[in-house]
Amino acid sequence: MDHYPSQLFMDIARCDEYSSEAKIEYLTTLLNSLDVLIYVSDLETYELLFVNDYGQKTWGKPQVKQCFEYLQAGQHQPCSFCTNKLLLDAEGKPKGVHVWEFQNTVNQRWYQCRDQAIHWIDGRYVRLEIAVDITVNKELEQKLRDAKQKAETLARIDPLTNAYNRRAFFENVPRALEGALRKVTPFCLVMVDIDHFKQLNDVYGHNRGDEALTSLIEIMKINARASDLLYRFGGDEFVMVLLDCTDEQAAELIHRIRVGLTASPIRSGSTNILLTCSFGVSQARPDSTIESLMHEADEALYAGKSEGRDRVKLYRNLKNVRLEDTL
Numbered sequence: 001m002d003h004y005p006s007q008l009f010m011d012i013a014r015c016d017e018y019s020s021e022a023k024i025e026y027l028t029t030l031l032n033s034l035d036v037l038i039y040v041s042d043l044e045t046y047e048l049l050f051v052n053d054y055g056q057k058t059w060g061k062p063q064v065k066q067c068f069e070y071l072q073a074g075q076h077q078p079c080s081f082c083t084n085k086l087l088l089d090a091e092g093k094p095k096g097v098h099v100w101e102f103q104n105t106v107n108q109r110w111y112q113c114r115d116q117a118i119h120w121i122d123g124r125y126v127r128l129e130i131a132v133d134i135t136v137n138k139e140l141e142q143k144l145r146d147a148k149q150k151a152e153t154l155a156r157i158d159p160l161t162n163a164y165n166r167r168a169f170f171e172n173v174p175r176a177l178e179g180a181l182r183k184v185t186p187f188c189l190v191m192v193d194i195d196h197f198k199q200l201n202d203v204y205g206h207n208r209g210d211e212a213l214t215s216l217i218e219i220m221k222i223n224a225r226a227s228d229l230l231y232r233f234g235g236d237e238f239v240m241v242l243l244d245c246t247d248e249q250a251a252e253l254i255h256r257i258r259v260g261l262t263a264s265p266i267r268s269g270s271t272n273i274l275l276t277c278s279f280g281v282s283q284a285r286p287d288s289t290i291e292s293l294m295h296e297a298d299e300a301l302y303a304g305k306s307e308g309r310d311r312v313k314l315y316r317n318l319k320n321v322r323l324e325d326t327l
């Protein structure tokens with residue numbers, strides 16, 4: 001048969017060989033064989049004029065007159081999202097197919113709805129909706145979105161310590177510094193580096209080294225405020241970003257961390273490994289940038305390293321802040 005489908009219907013309609021009932025049955029069989037919802041309703045009164053078998057299997061036999069009561073849960077007036085008004089132009093002529101997606105309130109499944117105004121048997125324009133169940137696609141879309149979100153989060157977290165990583169630092173901290181400078185609130189950056197970490201690894205093994213890294217971040221977290229941000233920059237180097245905090249207050253926090261480190265040695269058999277760190281602190285000035293703050297904190301840290309390690313240096317004066325100074 002080389003007919004286009006629309007031509008085929010016209011041929012059937014005009015054919016004298018079949019009765020009108022046979023022609024209607026033919027068309028109804030066709031509409032009822034489709035695995036999509038097809039319904040027709042009046043554009044003004046919302047009265048249901050036709051629902052195919054797929055619709056009746058899904059929403060039941062229509063016991064009510066209007067499409068909104070039939071197709072939606074607890075809906076006793078036209079739906080706020082009804083597309084009827086979009087189907088005719090200003091002159092009252094059909095505007096073509098309007099495609100949209102919707103989660104049905106009766107069965108919670110997602111449908112792609114294709115709505116249009118068509119001529120009905122009696123000459124009026126009515127609403128024809130063809131709705132395809134796209135729930136599986138929607139679920140896949142959601143899974144993809146979740147997986148993307150998870151991958152994005154993981155790309156910003158150090159898997160060993162669960163601290164944020166360097167990438168997260170450069171994404172978040174410049175904005176935090178900008179905010180602090182605008183509001184003229186103090187802002188501190190602290191570089192933390194474990195002392196002789198290579199030796200710890202070499203003598204006690206990599207696993208003890210890993211334990212030392214996770215133990216340090218735990219101790220930092222326990223002592224930090226909720227607004228403080230902790231990052232593992234790589235290896236045994238960490239950065240603390242302290243909002244609304246002066247370098248003297250930073251030194252108090254560092255003191256608590258050092259006390260925590262003394263109280264929680266890493267166990268290796270019968271040996272207690274005491275972990276010490278060097279700390280370099282820089283406080284933002286009005287013209288500070290992330291780069292300048294990092295450079296200053298680094299300078300303070302390495303001044304402490306070269307003087308023998310296990311100490312806290314403020315960039316401001318490069319003097320040692322002794323444990324007892326912060327008590």
Ligand SMILES: Nc1nc2c(ncn2[C@@H]2O[C@H](COP(=O)(O)OP(=O)(O)OP(=O)(O)O)[C@@H](O)[C@H]2O)c(=O)[nH]1
Pocket residue numbers: 160193194195196197198199201205206207208209210213234235236305309
């Ligand atoms: N266990 C473990 N070791 C790591 C990890 N990442 C880096 N390291 C090791 O950390 C050590 C860092 O050593 P260095 O940078 O030389 O510093 P250090 O020995 O702490 O010396 P100072 O900082 O000068 O006191 C290297 O031996 C790295 O192999 C890790 O994820 N786990």
